[in-house]
Amino acid sequence: MSALDRPLELGDVLPDVPLENWEGETARLSSLRGRALLVVCVRYYG
């Protein structure tokens, strides 16, 4: 586990993790800053 993958503490800024959107393009949660963000991590889409 790299330092970048160490679990965050409350108050830490989330690093800019690259995700994929539904079209397979890179999506970054940092692009949504400016408003609060609710992130729901599911086990899997099925």
Next chain:
Amino acid sequence: MRESYRAIQMHGAHVVAVGTGSVAQARRLVETGTPFPCLVDSQLRLYRLLGLGRVGVGTLLDPATYANYWRGWRHGARQGQVTGDPRQLSGVAILDAGGRLRWRHASRTVGDYPALADVLAALGGIVGSP
């Protein structure tokens, strides 16, 4: 989750879902009316950063696992094709406008999601009441 979206929006917050599986499944959810972005974290980096757990022996021995399955079944949930990492547990997090982690629920077992009232209370404490 879809039903809760309006209440969350009233707090002025963005919502995203993140899964470990395939882009095709995320696309299907968006195309069938999920009103918020469905993203994929195939490397599980976000899950690790949020400190979300893994399915283990303890999960299989936990009665809550089966109670959650049964509750989901009664509400019409049916398991589809499993893609991604089925050993990854779920969780919910709230980031503030600056991207700081302000609240987190790491699922103890399968199907362990926080109550909407708890999420809205946490959100209200971060952004204020709608």
